[in-house]
Amino acid sequence: MMHSPTESALEDLLAASLTAPVYEVVLAQVAPAEALALVGRCVRSLDHRERYHHEAAESLARVAARHLALDREATLAWLAILAADRGATAEWVAARVWSAVGDHPNTLAAWDAVIEHAVGPRPARYLARGRQRLDAGDPVGAAADLREALRDPCDHNDMERGHKLWKRLQRHPLPSLRKARIALLGSFTTRLIKPLLELVAFRDGVAAEVYEAEYGVLHQEVLDPTSGLRRFRPDVVILATSWRDANLPPISADPDAAAAAAISPLVALWRIIRDEMRAHTIQHNFDVPLVDSYGHLGASLPGGRARVLRRANHALLEAAGAGVSILDFDGVAAEFGKAAWSDEGLWYRAKQHPAPAAIPLLVDHYMMHVRAVLGLTRKVLVLDLDNTLWGGIVGEDGVEGLKLGVTDAEGEAHTDLQRYARELRDRGVVLAVCSKNNEADAKEPFERSAEMVLKLDDIAVFRANWLDKATNIRDIAAALELGTDSFVFLDDNPTERAWVRSQLPEVMVPEIGNDAARYLGLLHRHHAFDALALSEEDRLRAADYAANARRSELMKSAGNLEEFIANLQMSATVATVDEFNLPRAAQLVNKSNQFNLTTRRYTEEQLRAESTRPDRVVRTFKLRDRFADNGLIGVMIAQVDAAESTLTIDTWLMSCRVLGRRVEEFMVGVVMQAALDHGLTRVVGRYLPTAKNGLVRELYPRLGFTLVAPSVSNGETTWEYRLDLLPVLANRFIRVE
Amino acid sequence: MDAITEKLTRIFLDVFDLDAITLRDDLAAADLEEWDSLNHVKLVVAIESGFGVKFSTREITGWKNVGDMKKTLHSKLKS
Numbered sequence: 001m002m003h004s005p006t007e008s009a010l011e012d013l014l015a016a017s018l019t020a021p022v023y024e025v026v027l028a029q030v031a032p033a034e035a036l037a038l039v040g041r042c043v044r045s046l047d048h049r050e051r052y053h054h055e056a057a058e059s060l061a062r063v064a065a066r067h068l069a070l071d072r073e074a075t076l077a078w079l080a081i082l083a084a085d086r087g088a089t090a091e092w093v094a095a096r097v098w099s100a101v102g103d104h105p106n107t108l109a110a111w112d113a114v115i116e117h118a119v120g121p122r123p124a125r126y127l128a129r130g131r132q133r134l135d136a137g138d139p140v141g142a143a144a145d146l147r148e149a150l151r152d153p154c155d156h157n158d159m160e161r162g163h164k165l166w167k168r169l170q171r172h173p174l175p176s177l178r179k180a181r182i183a184l185l186g187s188f189t190t191r192l193i194k195p196l197l198e199l200v201a202f203r204d205g206v207a208a209e210v211y212e213a214e215y216g217v218l219h220q221e222v223l224d225p226t227s228g229l230r231r232f233r234p235d236v237v238i239l240a241t242s243w244r245d246a247n248l249p250p251i252s253a254d255p256d257a258a259a260a261a262a263i264s265p266l267v268a269l270w271r272i273i274r275d276e277m278r279a280h281t282i283q284h285n286f287d288v289p290l291v292d293s294y295g296h297l298g299a300s301l302p303g304g305r306a307r308v309l310r311r312a313n314h315a316l317l318e319a320a321g322a323g324v325s326i327l328d329f330d331g332v333a334a335e336f337g338k339a340a341w342s343d344e345g346l347w348y349r350a351k352q353h354p355a356p357a358a359i360p361l362l363v364d365h366y367m368m369h370v371r372a373v374l375g376l377t378r379k380v381l382v383l384d385l386d387n388t389l390w391g392g393i394v395g396e397d398g399v400e401g402l403k404l405g406v407t408d409a410e411g412e413a414h415t416d417l418q419r420y421a422r423e424l425r426d427r428g429v430v431l432a433v434c435s436k437n438n439e440a441d442a443k444e445p446f447e448r449s450a451e452m453v454l455k456l457d458d459i460a461v462f463r464a465n466w467l468d469k470a471t472n473i474r475d476i477a478a479a480l481e482l483g484t485d486s487f488v489f490l491d492d493n494p495t496e497r498a499w500v501r502s503q504l505p506e507v508m509v510p511e512i513g514n515d516a517a518r519y520l521g522l523l524h525r526h527h528a529f530d531a532l533a534l535s536e537e538d539r540l541r542a543a544d545y546a547a548n549a550r551r552s553e554l555m556k557s558a559g560n561l562e563e564f565i566a567n568l569q570m571s572a573t574v575a576t577v578d579e580f581n582l583p584r585a586a587q588l589v590n591k592s593n594q595f596n597l598t599t600r601r602y603t604e605e606q607l608r609a610e611s612t613r614p615d616r617v618v619r620t621f622k623l624r625d626r627f628a629d630n631g632l633i634g635v636m637i638a639q640v641d642a643a644e645s646t647l648t649i650d651t652w653l654m655s656c657r658v659l660g661r662r663v664e665e666f667m668v669g670v671v672m673q674a675a676l677d678h679g680l681t682r683v684v685g686r687y688l689p690t691a692k693n694g695l696v697r698e699l700y701p702r703l704g705f706t707l708v709a710p711s712v713s714n715g716e717t718t719w720e721y722r723l724d725l726l727p728v729l730a731n732r733f734i735r736v737e
Numbered sequence: 738m739d740a741i742t743e744k745l746t747r748i749f750l751d752v753f754d755l756d757a758i759t760l761r762d763d764l765a766a767a768d769l770e771e772w773d774s775l776n777h778v779k780l781v782v783a784i785e786s787g788f789g790v791k792f793s794t795r796e797i798t799g800w801k802n803v804g805d806m807k808k809t810l811h812s813k814l815k816s
Binding site for chain 1: 751752754774775778779782783786792793794797798
């Protein structure tokens, strides 16, 4: 046996900053009786210097845990002494050794301390406590820890370990997650990808069942109606292909034809997946390889392989219609680093592509698409102000003292964050402010500083007060009428982040640290707001939420309802159905359930036909107010019966977004006027009850109609309004354009 | 047990999700149910990252058992 290392020798090792295996090698030579004492000294020495080396802590813990088998009593006594130490290394070693002892209460308490003091790498500490919680019969706590472990991007090893905990969790009933059936079809092996995809799906609240085919048979799987893929009935099909599938020569004589030939077999599969399997396709584009016999010419000659691959990537985007999204595989490779993207050895041996280390990033991108398909894209960004949106504290530093704009490095970073938020807003993300501040102080920079990119108008809901932030976020959600599960919360203060996370675990709270320069990158990498398409409605909708929220603010400040409605300064456009408004009118007719008197549905063609009949009155209503253009919000269809001198309202529906503003009064007034224009003296309305339209049961009597035919078995009621006796209903709140 | 064997043992336990294993030199993939082609890929990746080394294709395809793996590892770590 070697000499026992002296204390000074150990000190030398520590001073030389030699870590992990060295402790183990040295301590392995020590007589068992001395080992514990030496571990203790090493721990104290590290903690005394406030140095924490994770690998060293793990090594020391292993030495101590080995001693457990030799002398349990002595080890437990030693642990008790260690517990009195407060350092990071002591806490980690104690937690590891307690885990080996197998005593749940003490083990969990030790891991709680580790987590409270943020000792060791985040994935390691949460995975360790998660395992202990599951052993102690707490699968819900274990699941929460697993999610915490995965909160920030993890490396391949951490995720492999995480997947083992995930597998054990599958035996326990957990709170219901969104279900998704995902098929993974690769032209290379996907066996390392599948477990990581399952894991990140779980992280994002999706219970994914993943189907995996043998590699290289994606065409057969899709084309054969009896294949395992068809039986699996996927919601989403990932076509995991790479540059090799394009099968290109180094130089193509006809680059366009070559690009078309590269993508056409894939395009044929999309059609079948969409039309026959009713599933969404996530299609890899082609990753341009680094190795090319033509070198630079491969990218510069029109027919060069790299250049044709890029052309094919363009063609994929052009070809992808509804139900297909293109995953930027080449972009993922660039993000990861192309030099490390391929492990050629693994490719030749196991048909593994890309390198395992790149898979965590790849599955993150898969989930970005899957979340968008499932409608789990986040919609709201809640921003803190002091040291988040600007540098400094406005209540103390004043507007002039804030760091913002290009004259200051930190200020520039804050300005870029504001610009990013402003761009998010422009593409449909709703912005809100949640700040511990006096409201007047908080608003002052928005009103007075020329350096502010964001204006008060960009913020849908502004909460600056001294209430706790979880309460304020709930309040913001209520004002926007959106669930907190569509929220992202950005705050530089770790205490606020932790508080919101603990109160509202469904809110995404990125770890953005406290360096303004890094906020943007750390927020962006979560791809929280990524969508597969951008429609005009998305933009309008965001403006709409903001306007709704401001309307309810106005509601609070307005003394009474009439005043509030008058303050909205509404104006309406009344028209019949034309080619421009037909799609939206048909959508509303077929979608509205609540404010819908008869719930009769019309296709676009039927609606067009109705509008051309001389014995029909068809009206569409668009509404604008001082906050927003609400677009087309109502449709009415009525039948002229000259013999009875009656106009009968066959269909009447209105968007619930404009409830409570006396718009219905305006609409019926328009139809009454139409009746008079036709020389009719009576307007008749029917109410056909459904499970969803209880809202309008009392609408006709409220508007002054009287009952003519009482309720029969199906609950239908008929109402009339005598225009020979009563005036046309007028509405002073809505101006006609 | 030498430090290399100990560390190798830890990697085997981690990859194969086992509680205990004795890494005898003649232990081969056929002896262990968990040692399939997928886990072999994971094992090589884990050993490479754990020891900070990179094996050549010839080295990996030449392994018949744990003894061969250790021989390669020893020669890598010595140089």
